[in-house]
Amino acid sequence: MTATTAPRSALRSRDFRLLIAGQGLSMVTYGAYLSMLSWYAYRLTGSPGASSLVLGVAAVSEVTTLLLGGALADRWNRRSMMVLADTGRLVAVGALAVLTATEHTNLLVLAVCAALVSLFDGLFYPAFGGIVPATVPVDMIGSANASLGFVRSVSAIAGPALGGAVYASAGMATVLALTAVAFLVALATALALRPLPRTGPPVRSRPLRDIAEGTRYVLSVPLLVSIPVAAGALLLSEGPTQTLLPRLVEEHFDGGAGTLSLLTTAYGAGAAAGALLYARWMPRRRRAVNVYVSWTAAHVLCAAMALATWLPGAIALAAVRGLCGGLGFALWETLLMQVVTPDKLSRVYSVNLFGTKALMPLGFALGGWAGAHAPAATVIACGQLAGAVLMGSLLLVRRIRAVN
Structure with missing residues (x-):
């Protein structure tokens, strides 16, 4: 086993360290946000149908922009796409946190904000998937994916646990505020990236x-x-x-x-x-x-x-x-x-x-x-x-x- 095949080898890349630090934090808090979203919708209305509505609107919104996000990310700057998406998610979740803290949230507000977050998700994920190989040398791509897979899996456990604990002790507004802070950190790390440049002439996006x-x-x-x-x-x-x-x-x-x-x-x-x-x-x-x-x-x-x-x-x-x-x-x-x-x-x-x-x-x-x-x-x-x-x-x- 050589050093270049170990998970730590990808972490030798400055850009990959920034990427996994910012996005790893946002994965955990986003898991907390998603795990509490349906519960909060139910608590707002007392109806199970409210949870289905909010989750359904969010799912449809993400699907709406996924293919467009892939097309734009292949023609545009992927780091800029991530910055745009993280900014949009930060604004939407931050606004919902303020509205929730001031008790101005209703089912319509919750559904609209959840839809906006998911619209930007559809722009973010294709850009993120495409930028990973540009943050590490070719021989470290496998190591990078192993590290990301580990972080995703841990986040899938830690996110809902964090969401439940914070919701029970401090309420939904605090869950949303933590998610917004994590998006801010992810935005800052994305801005600091210096991914490898693309080869070939630029192509007009259609x-x-x-x-x-x-x-x-x-x-x-x-x-x-x-x-x-x-x-x-x-x-x-x-x-x-x-x-x-x-x-x-x-x-x-x-x-x-x-x-x-x-x-x-x-x-x-x-x-x-x-x-x-x-x-x-x-x-x-x-x-x-x-x-x-x-x-x-x-x-x-x-x-x-x-x-x-x-x-x-x-x-x-x-x-x-x-x-x-x-x-x-x-x-x-x-x-x-x-x-x-x-x-x-x-x-x-x-x-x-x-x-x-x-x-x-x-x-x-x-x-x-x-x-x-x-x-x-x-x-x-x-x-x-x-x-x-x-x-x-x-x-x-x-x-x-x-x-x-």
Whole structure:
């Protein structure tokens, strides 16, 4: 194992240290914000429909700008895109914090501010995905993705825990204020970045044409053709799982919020371990095969977790599922950055995110409908196994298996 393959090697880059420090902090506080958003909507109105409205508006808003964000980030300065997005999110969350602290928040205000934050999310994520390779040398891209994967996984655990603790002790206004401060830090670190310059002459941005060109590119590259298949697998598996997991906890384990937290925490810890495993392993061959084997295994493990009746066993399965998912995700991100041409990277990211986020509401609806006709364990297991079949089918495609 050489020093350049360890996670710390990417941290030797000044720009990557700035990037992961600013964005890591915002990931944690943004997780706190998202975890409390639906609860606050419910508390404002006393209606579960309010939570669905706010989350639905936020989801639609992000999907609206994702493809545009990818097209602009491939033609414009990605650092400037991140600065714009962080500024927009800072203003929207900061305004909501002030309105909440002064007791001027209602459901309409909450929905509008949440929509604005998500609109800027759609501009931010493609630019962020595209700028990572410009902050480290080529041989450190894998290390950078392992580090980011670890931070994301830890944030997925720490964010909701922080949100719940701060909300209980100081209220929603404080949760929002912390989120705004983190966006301010992320904005400052983005301004301090000095990413590697792009090569080639500047190209005039024509968003609709660029979106179409990016979509054609995705369909022309063997590895990227798997994106819509993976999106279909997520629709069948993750939508029903997220919808019915609380009911599964109640039916199988006679548990409540604490049991649900144990399962989700085990998954997050496993995903963090998967990112670290990738950093230690750093495979150079058959990486596409390893991605789809890892994700197929994650689906099968989730099905086994749903059918388990012993809580410690279910927790262990959730942790191993997270490890497979985190390992596969770190591999996938590195493959994208090394296979996709730099001038199309942000658009590929946007298409990748668009496919999963646009289909997830259908997955939620599918889970709700199926859950009304069958036990939660059956629905989750069937959905996850269907996802495993779809994901595993990619291993039958020779051109995908040939990707190293």
